[in-house]
Amino acid sequence: MSDEALLGPLEAARIREGIAAAVIGAPDGLAAALERDADGYLRLVDASRVGAEEASRLLREAVQGARAAGHSWETVGRVLGVSRQAAQQRFAGTPAPGTPTGGEPGSPERRILSPVTAFNEMAALEEAGRDGWHLVGYGPLFLEVETSEHPWEHCRVTLSSGGRHRRMEAEGWIPVGAGWFPWRYYKRALGPVGKR
Known part of the structure; x- marks a missing residue:
C-alpha cells in the first residue's frame, strides 16, 4: 500500500470484490462453467484480461483527471506509491479518448x-x-x-x-x-x- 493511501481497507476490499464479481458475473454462464468445463477457465482468462484493460484505462483517466484538477506529479506519485518521475513517465504521454481531429473541408468549424x-x-x-x-x-x-x-x-x-x-x-x-x-x-x- 502506498504512503498516501486515501481509501481505507474496507473501501479497497469492496472495490476488489466488485471487480472480481464483474469479471466472473458479466460473461453469461461463466461461473457455472467453471464447475464443469475446462474451457470456462479460458473464458475466465479472457474476462480477466478485459477487466485488467478496463482497470488500466480507468487509472489513466483518473490520473489525468487528478492532473486536470491541479494535483502535481509528486502528489499523484505518492498516491500511487511511486516517484514523481515514475508517475509522469507512465501517464504523461497517454493519449486521451476524444483527442481532437482535423475537420473535413466544408464541415462545421x-x-x-x-x-x-x-x-x-x-x-x-x-x-x-x-x-x-x-x-x-x-x-x-x-x-x-x-x-x-x-x-x-x-x-x-x-x-x-x-x-x-x-x-x-x-x-x-x-x-x-x-x-x-x-x-x-x-x-x-x-x-x-x-x-x-
Whole structure:
C-alpha cells in the first residue's frame, strides 16, 4: 500500500470484490462453467484480461483527471506509491479518448477550449453552448466544440449513474463519447441561435 493511501481497507476490499464479481458475473454462464468445463477457465482468462484493460484505462483517466484538477506529479506519485518521475513517465504521454481531429473541408468549424479543469469546464461549456457551440470531444485539460445553428446545454454525470443515463437519453440528451472517468458528458440542442 502506498504512503498516501486515501481509501481505507474496507473501501479497497469492496472495490476488489466488485471487480472480481464483474469479471466472473458479466460473461453469461461463466461461473457455472467453471464447475464443469475446462474451457470456462479460458473464458475466465479472457474476462480477466478485459477487466485488467478496463482497470488500466480507468487509472489513466483518473490520473489525468487528478492532473486536470491541479494535483502535481509528486502528489499523484505518492498516491500511487511511486516517484514523481515514475508517475509522469507512465501517464504523461497517454493519449486521451476524444483527442481532437482535423475537420473535413466544408464541415462545421471546431475549436479547442483549453486549458479547462474539472472545476471550470462546465462553465466553459455553458458559455460556448449559449453561442451555438456543442461538445464533440474532450480529454485532459481540453474540450473540443463544434459550431451549429442552435444553442446547446451540456451536463456531466458520473459513469455509475446507469438509470439516470437512460432517463437522460429518453429526455433528448445526447451522449458525447464513451465518457472520461469518472464522468459521462451529454448535450442537448435548444432553440435557434440569434444572429451572430
